[in-house]
Amino acid sequence: MIDLKRNSKKIPVPASGLRVKKKFIYKPNQLEDFKISRGKFWDFLTCPKCFYLDRVSGLDVPKTPQWTLNETTDLLLKKEFDHLRALQKPHRLFIENKLDHLVPFQHEEMDAWRDALHRGLKIRYKDTNIILTGGVDDIWQDKITKKLIIVEYKSQAKNGLITTKDYLEDPYHKGYKVQIDFYSYLLTSMGFDVHPTSYFLVCNAIRTTNNFNKLMKFDEYLIPYDWNNDWVEEEIDNMIETMNCDKIPDANPCCRNCAYSEEYAKLKSTKSVQNGDSY
Numbered sequence: 001m002i003d004l005k006r007n008s009k010k011i012p013v014p015a016s017g018l019r020v021k022k023k024f025i026y027k028p029n030q031l032e033d034f035k036i037s038r039g040k041f042w043d044f045l046t047c048p049k050c051f052y053l054d055r056v057s058g059l060d061v062p063k064t065p066q067w068t069l070n071e072t073t074d075l076l077l078k079k080e081f082d083h084l085r086a087l088q089k090p091h092r093l094f095i096e097n098k099l100d101h102l103v104p105f106q107h108e109e110m111d112a113w114r115d116a117l118h119r120g121l122k123i124r125y126k127d128t129n130i131i132l133t134g135g136v137d138d139i140w141q142d143k144i145t146k147k148l149i150i151v152e153y154k155s156q157a158k159n160g161l162i163t164t165k166d167y168l169e170d171p172y173h174k175g176y177k178v179q180i181d182f183y184s185y186l187l188t189s190m191g192f193d194v195h196p197t198s199y200f201l202v203c204n205a206i207r208t209t210n211n212f213n214k215l216m217k218f219d220e221y222l223i224p225y226d227w228n229n230d231w232v233e234e235e236i237d238n239m240i241e242t243m244n245c246d247k248i249p250d251a252n253p254c255c256r257n258c259a260y261s262e263e264y265a266k267l268k269s270t271k272s273v274q275n276g277d278s279y
Contacts, residue, residue: 003062018058025058028244031129036239037116038134038182042175044239049251049258056243061257073155073203073218074137078114081138085110093201097222105141105148113139121186130240136183140199147195150183150227152176155218157205162221167202176200177225185229198225 005015019025026034036055044051053059084091085104094102112119116135125132138151154176167173180198187194200223205216242249251258 001062001064005060015060017060019060024055026055026243028056028246033124033129033131035131035133037120038132038179039116041132041182041236041239042178044242045178045235046175047252047255047258048242048249050255051239052242052249057248070155074153077153077201077203078138093220093222099222101143102140102149103143105139107139110139121183121190123186123189125236125240128240130236132182132186132236134179134183134186138201139187142195145193145195147193148187149195150180150187150198151201152180152198153201153203155203155205157207159207162202162204162219162223164223167200167221167223168225177227180225180227181229181232184227185232188229194227196226198227199223200225 004012007013040051040055043054050061054061081091081104085106088103088106090100090103094100107113113121113136116133120133120135122131122133124130136150137153140149140151141147142149168177184194184198200221202221202223203218204221205218209217
């Protein structure tokens with residue numbers, strides 16, 4: 001993907017390849033607080049080298065496009081659940097799945113917890129300067145046990161029925177499970193009693209209709225997932241150790257970004273030699 005840097009008026013401007021805001025750049029062994037989001041934690045798990053070049057070296061990585069249709073689905077679902085949150089009534093999906101003992105969790109910080117860009121769930125990691133954050137899609141509550149239930153909305157378009165087994169075993173959904181494992185760690189660290197079962201609310205667009213007619217229909221699925229955050233602290237410790245190191249870590253051998261940059265450097269070096277450039 002080719003990404004052009006643009007200003008606030010969406011006009012293309014020269015790209016430096018470096019971050020401008022220093023608050024997003026970590027200096028090894030710094031004492032000042034530094035935020036790490038759930039997304040950046042996933043970056044570390046995916047490719048430590050890319051994570052390091054972004055957070056520590058301050059490279060301004062190319063952005064992926066915003067998935068506005070998915071964002072719209074999330075927005076409408078939040079409105080739907082917020083209406084029932086105010087009434088403290090179960091959603092139709094709860095009733096259909098014999099979960100009518102659940103209601104959307106009502107809390108004064110709910111809007112803040114869902115604001116992934118500016119606030120989100122937030123804790124200080126142990127006695128470090130690392131602040132972990134993450135914006136959860138929704139939280140429900142079991143009226144009987146009072147335990148909180150983590151929920152993530154997911155939109156997709158796939159033919160056929162969606163089964164729990166196929167959905168959770170899909171390699172592309174590993175990051176989804178990590179997402180909920182991370183949120184469960186944040187919520188439990190914040191002192192909340194979290195139910196062992198979370199849910200993916202999957203909205204699957206129906207692609208077999210004969211026409212569009214300004215209407216897109218979806219099937220809805222509740223996919224239960226028993227989260228596990230036992231592994232999280234070890235990986236956070238590894239991440240912090242990596243951030244405090246002056247050496248750039250090895251790349252994930254499967255990382256296409258790193259493979260591209262390596263081949264680019266080789267090609268540029270070869271061309272420079274061919275052209276007689278001196279160093």
